[in-house]
Amino acid sequence: MSKRVVIAGGGTGGHLFPGVALVESLSELDPSLEFAFVGAKRGIEARVIPSLGYDLRLLDVKPLKNGGVSGAVKGALSLPMSGLQALSFLNELKPDVVIAVGGYAAGPFTAMTSVKGVKTALMEQNAVPGLTNQWLGKLVDRAFLSFDSTRSYFPKAECSVLGNPIRKTILERSEGFKYRKPDAGDFRILVIGGSGGARSINVGLPKALMQLPDELRQRVVVKHQVGKGRLDSARAAYETVDFRHELIEFVDDMAQAYSNADLLICRAGMSTIAEVTALGIPALYVPLETADGHQLANATEIVEAGGGMVVRDGEIADARVARLLTGVMQNPESLVNLAAGAKKCGRPDAGLEVAREVLAWIS
Structure with a gap:
């Protein structure tokens, strides 16, 4: 039986x-x-x-x-x-x-x-x-x-x-995936605020990206999972930006989205981290602020291993985020190093x- x-x-x-x-x-x-x-x-x-x-x-x-x-x-x-x-x-x-x-x-x-x-x-x-x-x-x-x-x-x-x-769909993609250093063309940012989205990221990130130097901002192409029921508010937050962007409630083919990204901006739930490190993708983590601080603890483990960057949830709209993004866009080799550090943390x-x-x- x-x-x-x-x-x-x-x-x-x-x-x-x-x-x-x-x-x-x-x-x-x-x-x-x-x-x-x-x-x-x-x-x-x-x-x-x-x-x-x-x-x-x-x-x-x-x-x-x-x-x-x-x-x-x-x-x-x-x-x-x-x-x-x-x-x-x-x-x-x-x-x-x-x-x-x-x-x-x-x-x-x-x-x-x-x-x-x-x-x-x-x-x-x-x-x-x-x-x-x-x-x-x-x-x-x-x-x-x-x-x-x-x-x-x-x-x-x-x-x-x-x-x-x-998930199997992610694992299948990870087997043949190798992160490639971005060139001087489009810089593709995938934004994932968890399966339900994240209001702070939806509202704050467009403000941070608008603080990038003009020549870098015009290279940015954002794909942003905003969460179910959050599309209208996210559109309002992005209304005045001048960089290319796509806003969707939920990414169905996450493996494809991961593999197309030059940089991931995301929460630091362990499911996301496990997928990102299995593939070896550089990420800027924005941990959900909770009483127990579990997402910050997750992100800290990866950052200390050289596999990512981290900012506090309340900093997502700040100039610090723009400075971090400016740094990695101007020095794409640093993204390759972050990708390698992330890969070492992965357990596929x-x-x-x-x-x-x-x-x-x-x-």
Whole structure:
């Protein structure tokens, strides 16, 4: 009888896509496996997973943070119902192993499966875990990590530091990809503010780019993923610029977009970093400012290894960004060096390594 693996969590692409990548690697190693995803109705998984053809169950669960006091209350009130739903999904799916990928949707289902004695694991991409994974770390059997420093958050789990699984479409592109030094022509900047976009980058970056010297600004060609529902506000921010740009809500072919970029400007979620370092692309990281500072910690690891640059979220519109961009455009060899540093940080085989450990564990 074939075994079933359930991926729990999501909400954002940063949580969901490593789970999708792990499923791709598991399928490659054992085609007989069955898969299902458990997520939240409000999460990106509600759109992405059906398009990939996987079984999907959605919980009526809400986040406990990001909505102020009222949001926390609504999130708390959703827990009893989502717990009952999780139990129902567990009885239907009968998983052999559940792997939590983070995000608030991972909590109810993974906790329920742990209580019921099902093998449970989590994947933590970031240097500093999110609240859900910190809590689940007290319950799960295994933890698959990207940074050795993260072990301290999971003292009860068996930890393996293997990196962050990367989607097959990105891996296929990385095999033949080599970053090339930009010439004196178009300078292509890819801007990714996370799967939901980033208002600060959408509004601030055009201001920074307008501070470039005229001769450099006329070379700039921007492709900017602004996030769902943010297109109108981004267009308003770009209305008075005189450089070429394309604004889109979501980049469907991220592998192609990466390979066309001379420079990436992005958040510092570990899923993005894993993809960027697997390819070896120079990046200017703009970490999301959070209470735990996990994105800044992620970016710092890469910057210290010579694989990127970093600015604070509040600095994105400042002259410092224009100075950084001026420096790399005038010295393209520095971009080649950043690309090489990024490549050294990459772990393109992370998905297969995690998959091998999962298969050995459930065999």
